[in-house]
Amino acid sequence: MWRAGFGPAASQLAQLQTLAPSQLYKALQKASANSPASLDATDDYLKGLFKGIQEEGVRQMLDKEERRNIQQQTKQAVKGLNLLWLDEMVNANAQLREKMAFFWHGHFASRNLNVFYQQQLLDVIRQNALGSFRDLLHGVSKSAAMLNFLNAQQNRKGHPNENFAREVMELFTLGRGNYTENDIKEAARAFTGWGANLQGDFVFRKFQHDTGTKTVLGHTGNFVGENILDILLQQKQAARFITQKIYRFFVNDSVDQAKVDWLAERFFQHDYNIGGLMEDIFTSDWFYEEKNIGAKIKSPIELIAGIRRMLPMEIENADAQLLVQRLLGQMLFYPPNVAGWPGGKTWIDSSTLMFRLRLPQLISDNDELNVRPKSDDDQMMGRMDEGNAMVSSKKAVGKIGRPIRAVVDWSTYVKNFDSTPKEKLVDVMNGSLLQVTPAFGSNLIQQYADSSSREAFVKSATLQIMSTPEYQLC
Numbered sequence: 001m002w003r004a005g006f007g008p009a010a011s012q013l014a015q016l017q018t019l020a021p022s023q024l025y026k027a028l029q030k031a032s033a034n035s036p037a038s039l040d041a042t043d044d045y046l047k048g049l050f051k052g053i054q055e056e057g058v059r060q061m062l063d064k065e066e067r068r069n070i071q072q073q074t075k076q077a078v079k080g081l082n083l084l085w086l087d088e089m090v091n092a093n094a095q096l097r098e099k100m101a102f103f104w105h106g107h108f109a110s111r112n113l114n115v116f117y118q119q120q121l122l123d124v125i126r127q128n129a130l131g132s133f134r135d136l137l138h139g140v141s142k143s144a145a146m147l148n149f150l151n152a153q154q155n156r157k158g159h160p161n162e163n164f165a166r167e168v169m170e171l172f173t174l175g176r177g178n179y180t181e182n183d184i185k186e187a188a189r190a191f192t193g194w195g196a197n198l199q200g201d202f203v204f205r206k207f208q209h210d211t212g213t214k215t216v217l218g219h220t221g222n223f224v225g226e227n228i229l230d231i232l233l234q235q236k237q238a239a240r241f242i243t244q245k246i247y248r249f250f251v252n253d254s255v256d257q258a259k260v261d262w263l264a265e266r267f268f269q270h271d272y273n274i275g276g277l278m279e280d281i282f283t284s285d286w287f288y289e290e291k292n293i294g295a296k297i298k299s300p301i302e303l304i305a306g307i308r309r310m311l312p313m314e315i316e317n318a319d320a321q322l323l324v325q326r327l328l329g330q331m332l333f334y335p336p337n338v339a340g341w342p343g344g345k346t347w348i349d350s351s352t353l354m355f356r357l358r359l360p361q362l363i364s365d366n367d368e369l370n371v372r373p374k375s376d377d378d379q380m381m382g383r384m385d386e387g388n389a390m391v392s393s394k395k396a397v398g399k400i401g402r403p404i405r406a407v408v409d410w411s412t413y414v415k416n417f418d419s420t421p422k423e424k425l426v427d428v429m430n431g432s433l434l435q436v437t438p439a440f441g442s443n444l445i446q447q448y449a450d451s452s453s454r455e456a457f458v459k460s461a462t463l464q465i466m467s468t469p470e471y472q473l474c
Helices: 010-016 021-031 044-054 064-091 095-107 115-128 133-141 144-149 163-173 181-190 225-233 236-250 257-269 274-282 300-310 320-328 350-364 384-392 410-417 422-433 442-448 454-466
Strands: 194-196 202-204 214-216 219-221 313-315 406-408
Touching: 010 410, 021 095, 021 274, 044 064, 064 095, 064 115, 064 300, 064 320, 095 115, 095 236, 095 274, 115 133, 115 144, 133 144, 133 163, 133 225, 144 194, 163 181, 163 225, 163 236, 181 214, 181 225, 236 257, 236 274, 257 274, 300 320, 300 350, 320 350, 350 406, 350 454, 410 422, 410 454, 422 442, 422 454, 442 454
Parallel strands: none
Antiparallel strands: 194 202, 214 219, 313 406
């Protein structure tokens, strides 16, 4: 549940005791089979503004204040999209799909303050998250968000911009060292003329396209961009690169190359069927080997979503979750660079670990969330103003310094332990909350838990367990 989703929900704990892993995975597959509804964080006012500036000449007529207003509205909407998708991760039955979409969100890292473009890209990712990587690659490559982020709009005949071609090879398909500089130059020529209109629709501007012969990875022809993407997927290295990255994300940061090679061969032979690759991983015996259990550090989003799934809650100050994301080092739609979040041990340093251990108490208490994120312009890709507008400024978030104010519905969670003898409560709760054997003994939890009643004990002991280093692992 932690690897193929965002952790078990409180209502699922009893069922997890009776289902075999293969049964559970089939249930996750079934729940994720249908196409997702698009997520829309825009209101009628913003839609009207956006439609207005698309009209011929209107954009040039806007004064400085009107432009600033539109920019502020779209920033707020990107913030809203963040929270909307986070809620979907927490509440959706389609856990497998949303977890795969979360992986692809980091793989196809893009930052764009046009909320309509971001929504469009997210829709492409969620629709194809478990489908064909071929379809996903083509869809993402033609999205307005990615075309603008990687400067494809500036790629014209006679003046090629290589950024898009380079990142498609290095980050999306082959990995560094598996192509030449000349391959990039020639591929960039094939992508000339690719762009998007103001509505976000893909546009091929044929008069800006280089119609000459190109040679890419040993293939020669009068190629257009679609041909290049297919040529990249003809390379078995593409299957190996994607499979290894998926293995690191879902199985173990320490790669078992023999397992990756086997998975990659099947992935390639089945024409990049993502769902088939994930089934190969999650139904294998080796996935459940001891070395792979508790071997992953939860990303900030996994940590936040996982706590909310186990402890169903209504959050009054929902915007505070944006600051939590920033403090922990992962903000949806704000990757640190074009390579996405590195993950693994980079999630943990002295400040993030202490905040992680404090987070369960912050959610349950009225303690003020008065920590400010570090001013790290490298993480903000030279866009400190954007980052500050999204998170750090009191004006944008509006409620920094106030408590998160989460009202937890404890009833569903607590009843899972109704039949557990009190002396075994801590051990049973450890089994539900932790993936590894804790270094602390049950006596330590009992010492700091509220023993005034059985319910108070379960609540307080749960928060104590969630505040341990062991809870950071999945």
